[in-house]
Amino acid sequence: MSERVRVKAMMPPGHVRTPAYLRGKEGVIERALGHFRNPEQLAYGLPAEEKPLYRVRFTMAEVWGEQAECPTDTLDAEIYAHWLERL
């Protein structure tokens, strides 16, 4: 049910919707949201493929390490499947 994933750590230039602070971080899929046109193509006026989009839940401990304000608080973000690796 709760599938573990890691956000890809790559840092390409251009318009992407995966925030830098989550790159390389591990979380669990909170829910699948369906398919949406890829913003990385839409942004440049290109024909865009539909890509699966997920809400991924991270612990603040995972995102901020020892700097976390409260390690057990959590953060959800929407991440496209092509930015995720299954663990």
Add this chain to the structure above:
Amino acid sequence: MPHDHLSPSGHPYRKDNDHPLTYWQTMEIAVRELLIEKGVLTPAEVTAQIEAMDARSPANGAAVVARAWVDPDFKARLLEDASAASREMGFDIGPLHLIAVENTKEIHNLIVCTLCSCYPRNLLGLPPDWYKTRAYRSRAVREPRKILEEFGVTLSDKTKIRVHDSTADMRYIVLPARPEGTDNMDEAELAALVTRDSMIGTGLPKQP
């Protein structure tokens, strides 16, 4: 700031008709005129769109929240699909994909968009200025508890915070917990307790 420079809502007006024309205002007029001349838009469409946006306000979200407080079946539908539930109440939210997240004794939700300023504008109207600031966008994901303190929100130590970063196609609304001591209030009275900030997570509903 003298009071005669404040709008009815108590906020200062932005410079407009009486101030020297700026480069960007000139561009707005030019773009609008060119779009109209080329048949892309009509002046009536622009007016209607402004009226539609002006008609949207946090009161729409407050009505949705109050309905969820009094009607458990509606609340279930709201948490399942907040877009459909909002449309069911007659709100024209366009193509908005809305997710409602519920505050409980255990969980407090906070909404932010770190990459730009995504906001459920088709339900709540345009976002407050602070929502779009560098300070809020930068800090909400890292120190939400400090931010809540700055906004005057005190939570129990046992309450966990869940931050939602609107990174892609979804928009979020917080379903605040119904305040205690409101058992005898009707839906309209309850809606009056629901503030804009309580639906972003930087506030709580007013106490009766």
Add this chain to the structure above:
Amino acid sequence: MTEETGKRWHDMGGTPAGPICQDDHDFALWEKRVDALMVLCGGKGLFTVDGLRRALEDMGEEAFESMSYYERWIAAINQNLLESGTYTIEELGARMDEITRRGPTYGEAQDV
């Protein structure tokens, strides 16, 4: 604009920042018109919200600090409309030039 790490200026989550100013303001008519143009042109398929965001991001951090929200948005709308060929740079330039000669304020510069 782009740091050595590849993290871009608009990607702000987690960056240290100061207190949040909670002052608010009402929108001016010209700002509401920019908003309306954004929604209407998007609805007609002339650009996508991602195209607008890309233009805003590419304007850089200096624009974020020195221009107001709707100044940046009209710049992004214009950028996208030029790219979609809706009008030409020459048409835009001539029209802006004409508008500035109509009168010194936003109100007087309207073609009524």
